[in-house]
């Protein structure tokens with residue numbers, strides 16, 4: 001049962017156990033609501049006997065009052081248990097779910113993120129988990145509680161009179177069948193609704209992210225029109241989804257009322273024929289309201305669980321992703337990076353050779369040397385540098401660092417040895433100091449400032465209102481491209497790792513700052529393995545080893561002079577850049 005709940009609702013083992021406990025608590029609460037019905041029956045029976053001159057002794061009023069108080073106390077205790085078992089447990093479970101999804105996302109290969117966009121993932125972590133929370137605290141335990149308590153109450157009613165019980169309860173399987181009959185239709189609409197919700201969130205996010213480009217291209221009007229159409233579409237799907245659910249749920253809830261009607265018909269006939277007394281009939285009538293009220297909610301809950309299934313599937317999709325593992329406690333004797341016949345495609349499923357981004361790549365980036373990757377745009381330079389840090393797992397071949405296959409090394413362990421400066425710098429809405437400290441947690445303010453100074457950050461930080469303690473806005477929105485890049489370089493300098501990946505690290509710097517930062521980088525790279533990508537070929541002319549990549553293959557490799565002498569692609573690119581440097585507008 002626990003395993004069933006785990007699979008069905010993507011719960012942790014504790015969550016599945018807590019759900020079972022919550023279902024038992026809901027059952028006990030539902031059953032406890034039947035206790036006053038029993039007491040009422042006894043009171044009415046005693047009064048009837050008394051006023052019809054029977055011989056039964058009526059107990060003193062205070063006994064009934066005491067029993068009523070006792071029953072209220074029992075109901076309160078069960079409700080309290082239900083509250084703890086549903087709400088508290090569900091909050092714990094959804095917090096655990098969010099943490100476990102975030103943990104999983106940390107370990108999933110980046111290829112997964114290529115297929116999912118940001119709003120999709122945030123929706124899963126926030127909205128889907130919240131939906132699961134409601135299902136856990138309300139829909140599922142209440143439904144199970146209603147079903148379990150119904151079984152007990154039905155047995156009781158059958159013992160009191162099977163004909164009356166049958167006349168009342170026959171509608172229940174029919175009502176459930178009606179709700180279940182709509183499942184396929186509801187599933188389809190729920191899926192459509194979730195998709196439209198995602199599209200809407202996506203579009204709003206895109207609009208906010210691209211607000212500068214939209215304004216610059218005078219596209220605000222057309223974007224708003226597009227958004228309006230999208231929202232109207234989404235509204236239509238929303239209404240249709242509600243309508244489909246309502247048709248089946250309301251029909252089944254109405255059916256329950258038919259059960260009361262058939263009870264009255266059969267009851268009247270049985271009273272007339274003297275088969276049952278009026279009190280027993282009354283007991284059934286009161287019992288019917290106690291059974292049908294939670295049941296009507298249970299049918300609604302069943303439909304709500306259908307809609308949760310789409311959310312659960314999305315959570316399962318993340319939970320079932322293979323994570324990047326690695327067992328070897330790597331022992332790095334050196335930090336040479338070696339690519340051996342590496343083939344790679346961003347779509348791991350893609351078998352089609354023509355979609356390969358890299359094919360048969362083999363080269364060595366030695367420790368103590370600067371290895372430069374050059375070549376036409378789209379040739380695979382950034383891909384090679386990202387593969388060197390195991391951002392993606394390759395499909396064939398081998399990448400080693402100091403002889404250790406990086407596919408066998410735990411990604412976070414591996415990355416401790418890398419300092420990376422990307423073209424697109426990511427900054428956090430925090431102070432300059434903390435953004436640089438990200439390079440090495442635990443570095444002192446002194447060390448952070450030393451690295452910042454080497455990366456030429458001093459000059460622009462000095463002009464900020466609170467210096468290094470100035471908050472730089474979301475993704476460093478208050479900084480220029482060059483300033484962002486210098487912070488990123490300072491991070492790498494602070495980390496001081498044995499392997500350095502520089503992907504267009506100085507592209508956004510002006511000439512003066514570029515030469516200063518280059519000096520800092522040259523101090524940083526001593527005795528390290530450096531893999532550098534630069535479009536401005538003069539910046540890598542001094543590299544120890546140049547690998548020319550074109551259309552995912554190595555076109556040629558060697559030193560600057562060797563490659564110029566070969567008169568191949570490198571020489572052509574070099575002369576083109578030399579000529580373009582002379583161009584003027």
Ligand SMILES: Nc1ncnc2c1ncn2[C@@H]1O[C@H](COP(=O)(O)OP(=O)(O)OP(=O)(O)O)[C@@H](O)[C@H]1O
Pocket residue numbers: 114346357375376377378379380381382383384
């Ligand atoms: N995340 C990704 N998902 C799918 N395809 C990608 C992804 N990143 C890059 N590519 C594709 O892989 C190929 C190589 O891209 P890559 O960025 O490695 O080239 P590059 O040589 O660094 O280009 P540039 O000099 O323009 O930066 C390109 O065709 C690109 O479209």
